[in-house]
Amino acid sequence: MPVKVSVGFRTLTACAAAVIVLWGTRQLSAIVAPAFLALTLTIAVSPLRDRLRGWAAAFVPLAVILLALCALGAAMVVSVARFVALVPRYADQYRRLLSSVGTALRDLGVDQSQIRNALSGIDPDRIVRAAQSLLSGFAGTVSAVVVTILVLYGMSLDAVVFRRTTGALVAQRPDLVTALRGFARDTCSYLVVCTVFGLIVAVLDTAVLALLGVPLPLLWGLLSFITNYIPNVGFVIGLVPPAVLALLDSGVATMVWVVVAYCVLNFVIQSVIQPKFAGQSAHLSVTVTMLSLFVWTWALGALGAILAVPLSSFARAVLLDADPATAWASPLVTGTDPGHKR
Structure with a gap:
């Protein structure tokens, strides 16, 4: 007679396995x-x-x-x-x-x-x-x-x-093939979205910093472009260096203008507009995206922060979408209606 395993026990086992895998990934x-x-x-x-x-x-x-x-x-x-x-x-x-x-x-x-x-x-x-x-x-x-x-x-x-x-x-493992193709499609879309918005933000930041006379505007524009791939908090990381340099070079007034310009441009674009497109393209909820940033940064360092969304998308595809027994949990990660078809 088969032994019935409770959902709670399976969940606990899955969490323990995830911790072990993440620890090994960090090593x-x-x-x-x-x-x-x-x-x-x-x-x-x-x-x-x-x-x-x-x-x-x-x-x-x-x-x-x-x-x-x-x-x-x-x-x-x-x-x-x-x-x-x-x-x-x-x-x-x-x-x-x-x-x-x-x-x-x-x-x-x-x-x-x-x-x-x-x-x-x-x-x-x-x-x-x-x-x-x-x-x-x-x-x-x-x-x-x-x-x-x-x-x-x-x-x-x-x-x-x-x-x-x-x-x-396809004939032997249709769910696995569909999951992998979905991951590739979602990752490509996510990178396109981040690159387009990153270029927009970098150009605007460089122009504003040049107008304010902040030294090395191209460097800070490049930093804005790179940190745009870091979900949710990227603009804060890109703001601190030019703001401090503006304070040292030109005083408090220039620093305030830099902070205001970044908040208006970067916060609106990167933290309000872009997440809607990026989240939809990667099929990850905002909460999962934020948690992914913390987890993968801990496991892989700075590169993990940049690759947090593709890494979580890959984990979702392999662990949830590829198996009919766990596919029911995918909407909890994507934040979409269970009846929604991608």
Whole structure:
């Protein structure tokens, strides 16, 4: 006589398994993160691959990805190098700012010893050292880049025959094939949405910062573009550096204008308009998207924050959509009507 297992026990077992898998993912983050980045980039150029034949279907999309990565990497290195050269100019302003903060706190009745303890760990020279370590840290990403390129090369070759392979599996595993195709389609749509909105935000931010006279507007525009792939809180991460630099360079008024401009442009576009399109394209609810950011950042670091939505979309496809026994839970993750057809 078969033993009936309660839903609660199955749920508890699934949660325990998820914790183990996430812990293992964190231990292997140096491999998992670049590999999934390669998968995401391979999916991103799938529309181009579908229009090509023969060897061109494998190597042209690969060349497009590599050129885009090289251009982005070169822009980041040049921008950060300029930032490293610029930062030492603001060491005196930074010290005066800390002194004025200490004076304001003392006027509010805060104990002077507490002020010294709070400000003692804030060394203005650390800004310079942090900027220099960031530039030198690019060398530490060589291993991740090598892993990404190697996996990307293999996936680009395999992607040519993947469609035929999945087509042959339709009769045997229709739910799995449908889930994988849905994941690829959703990921491609999500990347298109984030890229379009990211370009819009980057252009607007760069123009505003240039008009306000904030140094290195192109760097902060590039930062806005990259952080646009981080759901919900990306604009806050992109706001802090230019706002602080505006404060040091031109004073409080310019910093306030930067904050206002970012709140109007970035918050409205990235946190109000874009999530509606991004959530619909990835088929993840707002709550799941936010939780995904925390979970995958913990497991994979900064790259996990950027890939949080595709990673969760992949987990949903494999763990829920691919199995008829668990497909009922998919609407709880997507936040859609159970009768809705994608």
